[in-house]
Amino acid sequence: MLDRIGECGTAAAVRLEGYSPRQGLAHGSLDVIVYACGEHTATARVEWLEGFTPYTTAATGTAQCGDRFTFGPKGERR
Numbered sequence: 076m077l078d079r080i081g082e083c084g085t086a087a088a089v090r091l092e093g094y095s096p097r098q099g100l101a102h103g104s105l106d107v108i109v110y111a112c113g114e115h116t117a118t119a120r121v122e123w124l125e126g127f128t129p130y131t132t133a134a135t136g137t138a139q140c141g142d143r144f145t146f147g148p149k150g151e152r153r
């Protein structure tokens with residue numbers, strides 16, 4: 076599902092993927108993606124990913140700071 080976290084909304088600079096361990100792999104399961112501007116990257120890593128292991132890449136498209144995609148428990152949208 077898509078929602079919004081924070082109240083920034085400026086153009087995102089980074090895309091932070093949040094993973095949880097699965098089958099012995101630290102990045103086994105992609106569970107959440109959040110986008111952040113440069114100012115909120117640290118906040119996003121610490122707070123918005125809610126403890127998932129972060130992986131940072133460049134933001135693409137028209138994503139805005141605070142956009143968050145949460146993946147379902149059965150792994151849809153992989």
Ligand SMILES: [Zn+2]
Binds near residue numbers: 085113114115141
């Ligand atoms: Zn921001």
